[in-house]
Amino acid sequence: MIDLKLLRATPDIVRESQRSRGDDPAVVDEVLAADAANRAALQEFETARAEQKLLGKDVARAQGEEKQALLARTKELAARVKELQATADAASARAVELARSLGNIPEAGVPAGGADDFVVLRHEGAARDFAAEGITVKDHLELGEGLQAIDMERGAKVSGARFYFLTGIGARLELAVLNAAMQVAIEAGFSPMITPTLVRPEVMAGTGFLGKHADEIYRLERDDLYLVGTSEVALAGYHSDEFVDLSAGPRRYAGWSACYRREAGSAGRDTRGIIRVHQFHKVEMFSYCRPEDAAAEHARFLATEERMLQALELPYRVIDTAAGDLGSSAARKFDCEAWLPSQERWMEVTSTSNCTTYQARRLAIRERREGGSEPVATINGTIGTTRWLVALLENHQQADGSVHVPEVLRPYLGGLEVLEPVR
RNA sequence: GGAGAGUUGACCGAGCGGCCGAAGGUGACAGUCUUGAAAACUGUUGAGGCGUAACCCGUCUCCAUGGGUUCGAAUCCCAUACUCUCCGCCA
Numbered sequence: 136m137i138d139l140k141l142l143r144a145t146p147d148i149v150r151e152s153q154r155s156r157g158d159d160p161a162v163v164d165e166v167l168a169a170d171a172a173n174r175a176a177l178q179e180f181e182t183a184r185a186e187q188k189l190l191g192k193d194v195a196r197a198q199g200e201e202k203q204a205l206l207a208r209t210k211e212l213a214a215r216v217k218e219l220q221a222t223a224d225a226a227s228a229r230a231v232e233l234a235r236s237l238g239n240i241p242e243a244g245v246p247a248g249g250a251d252d253f254v255v256l257r258h259e260g261a262a263r264d265f266a267a268e269g270i271t272v273k274d275h276l277e278l279g280e281g282l283q284a285i286d287m288e289r290g291a292k293v294s295g296a297r298f299y300f301l302t303g304i305g306a307r308l309e310l311a312v313l314n315a316a317m318q319v320a321i322e323a324g325f326s327p328m329i330t331p332t333l334v335r336p337e338v339m340a341g342t343g344f345l346g347k348h349a350d351e352i353y354r355l356e357r358d359d360l361y362l363v364g365t366s367e368v369a370l371a372g373y374h375s376d377e378f379v380d381l382s383a384g385p386r387r388y389a390g391w392s393a394c395y396r397r398e399a400g401s402a403g404r405d406t407r408g409i410i411r412v413h414q415f416h417k418v419e420m421f422s423y424c425r426p427e428d429a430a431a432e433h434a435r436f437l438a439t440e441e442r443m444l445q446a447l448e449l450p451y452r453v454i455d456t457a458a459g460d461l462g463s464s465a466a467r468k469f470d471c472e473a474w475l476p477s478q479e480r481w482m483e484v485t486s487t488s489n490c491t492t493y494q495a496r497r498l499a500i501r502e503r504r505e506g507g508s509e510p511v512a513t514i515n516g517t518i519g520t521t522r523w524l525v526a527l528l529e530n531h532q533q534a535d536g537s538v539h540v541p542e543v544l545r546p547y548l549g550g551l552e553v554l555e556p557v558r
Numbered sequence: 559g560g561a562g563a564g565u566u567g568a569c570c571g572a573g574c575g576g577c578c579g580a581a582g583g584u585g586a587c588a589g590u591c592u593u594g595a596a597a598a599c600u601g602u603u604g605a606g607g608c609g610u611a612a613c614c615c616g617u618c619u620c621c622a623u624g625g626g627u628u629c630g631a632a633u634c635c636c637a638u639a640c641u642c643u644c645c646g647c648c649a
Contacts, residue, residue, distance in 0.1 A: 140611090174608065181609090192576070196577095209630080227607090
């Protein structure tokens with residue numbers, strides 16, 4: 136949720152924000168109207184309620200006939216108070232609902248436009264020239280099947296499309312990537328966490344995932360719980376309704392969890408292999424910091440992600456996502472995209488968002504500061520996922536279908552330097 | 559799954575339908591004392607709206623959550639969630 140005081144004082148900033156996101160700027164005026172109506176209704180209710188409380192005290196003191204007379208009077212008032220309260224509650228609910236529908240305000244410098252209007256910040260690492268090496272590129276699934284690492288058919292048999300088994304070396308490789316990711320995060324000062332993957336509606340709503348992309352999320356209706364699409368949700372909820380002390384610096388957590396996505400609306404996209412699946416694992420970095428430190432913390436996240444990509448010897452580029460492609464919570468988002476040789480395109484492997492105070496306002500996460508309490512800022516970012524296996528297999532493939540293992544992963548694979556196909 | 563107990567402020571804990579945003583204690587902060595610290599003593603110390611852009615001040619809301627009864631609810635009633643104990647079942 137954005138700051139209502141900011142909205143009242145400078146609605147133009149918010150209108151511009153809506154426009155840059157490709158959302159309707161007229162919502163701002165709806166919010167303003169609802170907010171004004173809410174405050175008017177609140178005033179009326181409060182006046183009546185104050186009178187009622189005052190009269191109530193007289194009732195308590197009065198005796199006999201006088202008391203009866205007072206009771207008659209106060210009964211009427213009670214009915215009126217009740218009505219006014221209902222009106223005020225409804226007005227408040229409407230104002231909050233509208234205000235919550237506004238996306239976060241993009242940071243200065245965020246490119247305008249939609250999904251295709253990102254700015255490439257830089258390229259790191261060189262993609263291999265497979266033709267020059269005399270290698271016919273295999274895609275990750277072909278490689279994975281050769282290694283007996285990925286079994287899509289049985290995944291479909293057991294659970295349906297977009298499910299898979301990681302088998303043998305595939306399972307080991309995923310564990311290696313996630314363990315290495317956890318290690319990089321720990322070295323960067325993040326505290327490891329294994330988080331719940333089912334969360335309550337308030338937490339899911341608080342993180343901003345129940346807006347436009349609600350149909351991406353699995354819901355367990357019988358239990359009124361949601362399956363998380365990332366441990367960001369649980370980590371944001373971790374300090375909800377709390378005051379956190381950030382005087383010693385940001386609170387940094389690295390969450391390991393399974394992630395679930397319905398992939399509604401992506402029919403036909405990335406249907407082959409494990410690029411886009413309903414369930415995967417991820418190590419996610421998350422931090423709570425002071426708003427004035429958020430941009431620096433965000434940069435730190437990006438640097439940590441890049442360290443991981445470099446350790447895995449993957450060529451990648453960094454993009455600055457355009458306003459229209461930010462999630463509702465993010466004020467700025469940097470993605471790292473690894474090169475995907477089989478498709479000769481870039482594939483997102485990390486995404487880090489600065490959510491400023493947007494999530495913290497919704498989840499009531501504040502810090503006591505001089506002069507009162509202030510919402511904190513939240514930052515999240517990927518440090519490793521199952522999808523990284525795709526980039527690893529393809530970029531490190533060799534002519535015979537074997538796959539080179541980057542050094543950082545070897546300790547987690549019993550020292551293996553090469554993954555050999557099973558014949 | 560069954561039975562029971564509970565949920566009050568940063569924490570512990572009291573609370574009679576009206577004088578309760580809530581006793582008392584702990585903690586924290588400030589002061590006195592002290593060379594300094596500790597101890598002791600004194601004082602301060604919840605959050606969020608609105609009136610105001612901000613202070614002071616005023617006012618409303620908040621005693622797990624949501625309803626209800628009542629002129630009036632932390633207190634009575636109902637539902638739900640969560641915690642704990644016991645029994646059963648089970649990875």
